[in-house]
Amino acid sequence: MLKGLEIRKNNLEGKLKTVLKDIEEKKDTGINFKEMGVDHLFVDESHKFKNLTFTTRHNRVAGLGNMAGSQKALNMLFAVRTLQERFNSDLCVTFLSGTPISNSLTEMYLLFKYLRPKEMERQHIENFDGWAAVFARKTTDFEFSVTNEIIAKERFRHFIKVPELALFYNEVTDYKTARHINLDKPDLNETLVNIPPTPEQSVFIKNLMQFAKTGNGELIGRGRLTPEEDKGRMLIATNYAKKMAADMRMVDDWKYGDHPDNKINTAARKIAEIYNNTQPHKGTQIVFSDIGTPKPDRFNIYDTLKEKLVRDFHMPATEVTFIHDWTDRKKPELFRKMNRGEIRILLGSTEKAGTGLNVQERVVAMHHLDIPWKPSELEQRNGRGARQGNRIAKEHYGNQVQNYVYAVEQSLDNYKFNLLKNKQTFISQMKNSELNVRTIDEGAVDEKSGMNFSEYIAILSGDTSLLEKSKLEKKVAVMESLKHSHFRELTRNKHQLEKLQNDYTSTEKTLGKLSADAAVYKDRLQMTKEGAKANLIQLDGTAGRDSEAIGKHIIQLYQNWKPQTGQHEEKIGHLYGFQLYIRRQQDTYEENGLFEYRYSNSFYAKRQAEGIKYTYNKGVPNTDNPKLAARHFLNALDRVEHLKERYERNLSDLKTELPMIEKLTTKPFTKESExxxxxxxxxxxxxxxxxxxxxxxxxxxxxxxxxxxxxxxxxxxxxxxxxxxxxxxxxxxxxxxxxxxxxxx
Known part of the structure; x- marks a missing residue:
């Protein structure tokens, strides 16, 4: 560690001297970012800045990406830090992206590095190693060394404390899908087309397995490997497996020929079938492949597929096109022609056709001839057809777009597709805060080093146990999620039961007081000759029963009464066995962003020291009419019967609800044995x-x-x-x- 840090320190010192020299020799003075008065940055497509430099002692661990990072990302970090330091908080920047995590959860660390420096410092996570120590776990995969010995290769593929990681992530994330905002776009009807290997592929698969074991490049027609090439043997084997699955002619177009049941022919038949079925509505289709892109005078998948569609299935050549033939200036014309149905088939790669392709109006099907490396790439592809504005799918095909993924058995296709779907699932769950598992396994295949030897051999040998393992893990994860939800529901029901029991006790106690008060009021209440309730109020400091005089006295008390020191209420009279009180209360008001306190008086009546306080109109009398003010306390006491009836209803409801909730708290998890x-x-x-x-x-x-x-x-x-x-x-x-x-x- 020390040696590595010393080397890094020397490298950084060298870079710093270069930068200082450039600053000294700079002739032109540009605009200084600090002087521009920027308060907040909005960064669209922020995933393009994720290649940020970071320091780690795990420099031999696979799957960490480029630790040196890019200058573009470093410039962004400087801009973000400038604002964060100015305002002394983890604010001042908004990242916008459809794919903030494109491949691995290790990318989350860089998001936190950009957006949460102070919070990470508070949690004592000061670098990648600190973050990995909390949330990630290294595992060891086996590969061959140059001397043909099995060596251990470390990578971060297991993530732990996943709910806590998701919570940390969602503190700074607002995530909306089409489902959240009811966006009108088609659903994807996904079909995995399993293709049996051809005889040539079966032989080549065995040769690939031997090559992975021995490093003999002649087995796959490559010649002997150099010592440097042998270091990347598994990457070579993985890439050859990908080419072999696409078409044997990708390996050697002189040695191998066409086969009626290979991937290209299978896809061509499906494309032609959909082309003919959707002829009345001029339905369009998009075919994706990142390998076998158009190359003059060499075998490639694009030209071969187009030739089959035109020659064997009699499609007009003008209706089949490649994205590579359309420059940025010409793309609007491509969009118009596809949206009008003049071009019916488009072939493209993820890079060129995966983003910024607005041809969705008539898309009825998409075809994936290869499986991309990252979940975000598959998501970008799928978004070309399952997109808002797909008119034909909505009006004629049940608002669905067919999505065909072609996979050759005993190749890496199925495994990669399954791995991508698993990754996409937990990335989506991470965004949605729906993760219930505590650990995640990201798998052992990546773009830079290929696949681990053991799993590679197991899959190519036709052993489907790994795929079965993946399916079982998914079922277990679903079951664990259901179990987690069940016990979360039990806990919620127990809390609700406890609350309802407390409410029952409280309601019963209050009802007892209300019943006693109602009995006293009813027993003492007197009526006038006209049949109205007599107002027999007696106020301290007044004599007689004149309602006008009583009302004026109540209004005067309300407007002018001030409590003695240390008191906030005072008894002022009695009515039908109830004591009458005035009290002073403090209210808070906000005006022009400032808070100020105001005091006001109010009235209430109660029968006992610990009894219920009865108010009318929030304790405020009618100050415009003394006669109405005189009946203020009588109106307050009239509420006792209404309150009693309400509490009786509440108690009845609680008696019905309590046994039901009690039953739910003992409900077992029915799928425990499964x-x-x-x-x-x-x-x-x-x-x-x-x-x-x-x-x-x-x-x-x-x-x-x-x-x-x-x-x-x-x-x-x-x-x-x-x-x-x-x-x-x-x-x-x-x-x-x-x-x-x-x-x-």
């Missing part, structure tokens, strides 16, 4: 996979010396896989008879 069975099945499958992988490793690692006696030693260990403890067999190396002091691994 979840237990799935976990057991998953643990067994993981154990089988671990044994298979170790058997493959052992075959590669057997000592060859004939004079040594082989004595395998087997030791049982335990490891954690996706949160489940799994017993696995670890096969130790053979031990030589002589010399006894030496053990070869």
């Amino acid at each position: 979840l237990r069975e799935l976990k057991t099945e998953l643990a067994n499958l993981e154990r089988q996979i671990a044994i298979k992988i170790q058997e493959n490793q052992l075959k590669q690692h057997q000592p060859n010396e004939p004079d040594e006696k082989q004595t395998p030693v087997i030791k049982l260990g335990e490891h954690q896989t996706n949160g489940h403890s799994v017993k696995e067999t670890v096969v130790a190396a053979s031990v030589s008879e002589r010399p006894r002091s030496r053990v070869r691994l």
Whole structure:
């Protein structure tokens, strides 16, 4: 660590000297960002600035991206920090992006670095290593070294404390999907088209497996690998597997020929079928492929597919086009022609056709001839057809767009597609705060180093156990989510039950007081000859029953009464066994952004010291009419019967609701046994996979010396896989008879 930090320090010192020299020699004076008076930055398509530099001691760990970063991202960081330091807060910038996390949760650290420096400092997360120590866990995959030995390669593929990470992320995120804002756009009807390998592909798959084991490039028609090339053997193998799955002629167009059931022919038949079925509405289709792009005088997927559509399925050549033939200046014409149905088939790559392609008016189907590396790339592709403004899909095809993903069995297609969908699922859940799992496994394939050897061999050999494992993990995750929701609901019901029980006790107690008050009021109430309620109020300081005089006295008290020191209320009279009070209260008002306090008087009546206080018109008498003011307290006491009836209804409702909620608090999780069975099945499958992988490793690692006696030693260990403890067999190396002091691994 120390050596690495010293090297980095020297490199940074060198860069700093270069920058200072450039500043000194600069002739022109430009605008200084600090002097521009900018208060807030809005950064659209912010994911383009995610290649930010960061420091880590894990410089040998795969999948971390470019630690050096780009100058563009560094400039953005300087601008953001300038504003954050000026206002001394984690504010001043808004990032806007449809794909803020495009591939891995490690990208979240850079978002936090941009947007939450003070909060990260508060949590003592001062660099990537601090963040990774809290939220990520390194795992070890196995690959071959230049000397043909199996070596361990580390990568961050497991993420832990996921709900806390999601909460941290959602503190600064506002995420809206089409579903949230009821955006009128078509649904995707996704179909995974499984294609059996052709005989040539089956042979090549075996050769690929041998190449991955031995590094013999002649097996795949590449020639011997240089030592430098052998370091990236798994990346070469992964790329050849991708080419092989697309079309064998991508590997060697002289050696291999066309096959009626390969991926291009399968896709061409489906495209032609949809073309003919949607002829009345001139439905359009988009075909995506990032490999086999148009190249003159060389075999490529684009020209081959177009030739088949025109020659074999009799489509007009003018109705099939490549995105590569349209410059930015010509693209508006392409948009018009596709939206009018003059061009019916468009072939493009994710980079050129995945964004900024507004041809959605007539799109009825999309076809993916290869699987991209990142979930965000697949999402960008899908967004070309499942887009607001798709008129034909809405009016004639049930507001659905068909989405075909073509995958060759025993290739990496299925695995990559499944991995992408899993990643996309937890990225979406992260955005939506819907994650219930505590750990996530991102898988072991990436763009820069290919795939880990063990899983690569398992998939190419036709062993579908890994895919089954992935499906089981998904089922377990769904079940765990349901269980989590069930117990969350139980907790909520228990809190509700406790609240209702408290409410019942409180309501019963209040009703008892109301009933006693109502009985006293009813017993003492007197009526006048006219049948009205007699106002027998007696106020301190007044004599007689003249309503005018009583009313004026009440109004005068309301307007002028001030309490004695240390008091805030005073008894002023009685009526029908109830004591009458005046009190002073403090109210807060806001005016022009300033708060000020005002005092006002109000009246209430109560029968006992701990009794219920009865008010009318919030305790404020009618100051315009003394006769109405005189009946203020009588009106307050009249409310006792109404309040009693209301509390009786509330108590009746609580009596009905309590048994129902009590029953819900004891409701068991009905799928507990099913979840237990799935976990057991998953643990067994993981154990089988671990044994298979170790058997493959052992075959590669057997000592060859004939004079040594082989004595395998087997030791049982335990490891954690996706949160489940799994017993696995670890096969130790053979031990030589002589010399006894030496053990070869």
